[in-house]
Amino acid sequence: MSYEDQNQPPYNDPYYGYQPSSSNDPNTAGYEQQGYDNSSYPGYDQSQQQPPAQPQRTAPQLQQLQRVQSGIPGFDQIVGGGLIRDRVYLLAGPAGAGKTIFSTQFLYNGITKFGENGVYVVLEETPQQLRENMFNSFQWDLRQYEDSGNLIILDAISSRLGLSSQENYVVPRPFTLEALLYEIQTAIQRVQAQRVIIDSLDAMSLELTQVDLRSLIQRLTMILKSFGCTTLLVSGQADRSSDPAHMSRKAVEEYVVDGMIRLHHTLEESTSGETMLEENSVQGNTLEEDSFAMKVRARKIEIPKMRGTSHSQYLHPITINENGVEIKSEPEVSRRLRRAVFKAKPVKGDM
Ligand SMILES: Nc1ncnc2c1ncn2[C@@H]1O[C@H](COP(=O)(O)OP(=O)(O)O)[C@@H](O)[C@H]1O
Ligand SMILES: [Mg+2]
Numbered sequence: 030m031s032y033e034d035q036n037q038p039p040y041n042d043p044y045y046g047y048q049p050s051s052s053n054d055p056n057t058a059g060y061e062q063q064g065y066d067n068s069s070y071p072g073y074d075q076s077q078q079q080p081p082a083q084p085q086r087t088a089p090q091l092q093q094l095q096r097v098q099s100g101i102p103g104f105d106q107i108v109g110g111g112l113i114r115d116r117v118y119l120l121a122g123p124a125g126a127g128k129t130i131f132s133t134q135f136l137y138n139g140i141t142k143f144g145e146n147g148v149y150v151v152l153e154e155t156p157q158q159l160r161e162n163m164f165n166s167f168q169w170d171l172r173q174y175e176d177s178g179n180l181i182i183l184d185a186i187s188s189r190l191g192l193s194s195q196e197n198y199v200v201p202r203p204f205t206l207e208a209l210l211y212e213i214q215t216a217i218q219r220v221q222a223q224r225v226i227i228d229s230l231d232a233m234s235l236e237l238t239q240v241d242l243r244s245l246i247q248r249l250t251m252i253l254k255s256f257g258c259t260t261l262l263v264s265g266q267a268d269r270s271s272d273p274a275h276m277s278r279k280a281v282e283e284y285v286v287d288g289m290i291r292l293h294h295t296l297e298e299s300t301s302g303e304t305m306l307e308e309n310s311v312q313g314n315t316l317e318e319d320s321f322a323m324k325v326r327a328r329k330i331e332i333p334k335m336r337g338t339s340h341s342q343y344l345h346p347i348t349i350n351e352n353g354v355e356i357k358s359e360p361e362v363s364r365r366l367r368r369a370v371f372k373a374k375p376v377k378g379d380m
Contacts, residue, residue, distance in 0.1 A: 098111045
């Protein structure tokens with residue numbers, strides 16, 4: 030079969046496209062309306078009708094929210110013990126902030142430490158680039174887990190760019206959002222995924238109006254929740270709060286999701302000092318101190334919102350090293366405001 034044959038969307042497939050109240054889908058069946066009309070139940074005797082008893086409407090049991098551990102050092106502590114299962118989060122931050130590394134680490138730990146399979150939808154780089162970057166930087170062998178059926182990397186970039194693909198899981202050409210949503214569902218079902226990454230939302234929604242974008246994100250979140258997936262929607266948008274046109278778009282994403290993780294990557298001044306003891310034969314020893322100011326790029330993380338849990342309100346420093354992302358759960362101290370030095374009074378008699 031040629032690539033083109035393989036990639037023809039199954040337009041004659043009755044399940045193609047999203048079914049909002051999907052009666053085909055056992056996962057969403059519970060969402061369907063349960064009426065109170067029991068007249069069709071066997072054994073129901075219409076002749077013995079008593080004055081209608083008030084229907085016993087018991088409030089649904091409130092369940093303890095289950096936490097999904099990221100396994101990313103320091104992260105679960107700042108979100109009250111882990112992300113909440115089945116929910117959709119926005120992972121936002123500028124290019125190079127560490128969004129792809131954070132996302133991959135979340136999936137990789139899910140598979141290797143917590144027995145949860147994953148789907149990674151790539152819209153900005155090819156699956157092969159992701160595999161190579163993650164293996165070279167952190168020794169995370171994604172291919173191994175694709176081969177063992179624990180992970181699918183869904184190639185959504187090739188068809189978006191109109192290119193062919195050698196990948197096993199690929200969105201067919203021509204790229205449409207319907208096709209993308211269908212392939213995401215198929216991939217989730219195939220590996221019974223419990224963790225999903227969409228990297229990135231921006232690439233997915235480039236030409237959409239705000240109304241379409243809101244509807245897309247709402248559909249996507251409904252699908253992901255109905256499959257019981259904990260999801261990170263990656264957004265490369267920097268903070269555009271000063272731009273009114275962008276503010277409303279930002280509100281669309283933030284309104285729909287259950288929580289937001291924001292990564293910062295900013296230039297900062299760091300100072301360091303050096304003290305030298307110089308010997309001078311004429312004047313004796315002198316102490317000299319030099320201090321330097323250098324610009325460094327610093328990474329930080331904050332949790333602007335997270336429904337259903339308490340979470341840190343502070344900025345926390347992040348480092349990326351050969352093990353991946355690491356978060357300091359102690360908040361960042363921006364500057365020392367006051368330093369008090371107490372001198373002990375000399376005690377009488379010591380003089
Ligand atoms: N092994 C490593 N050690 C330290 N930093 C790394 C390592 N690998 C990648 N990085 C840093 O991570 C950055 C890329 O992060 P990435 O998650 O791809 O960013 P984003 O997806 O937000 O654009 C690189 O620019 C580099 O600074
Ligand atoms: Mg990235």
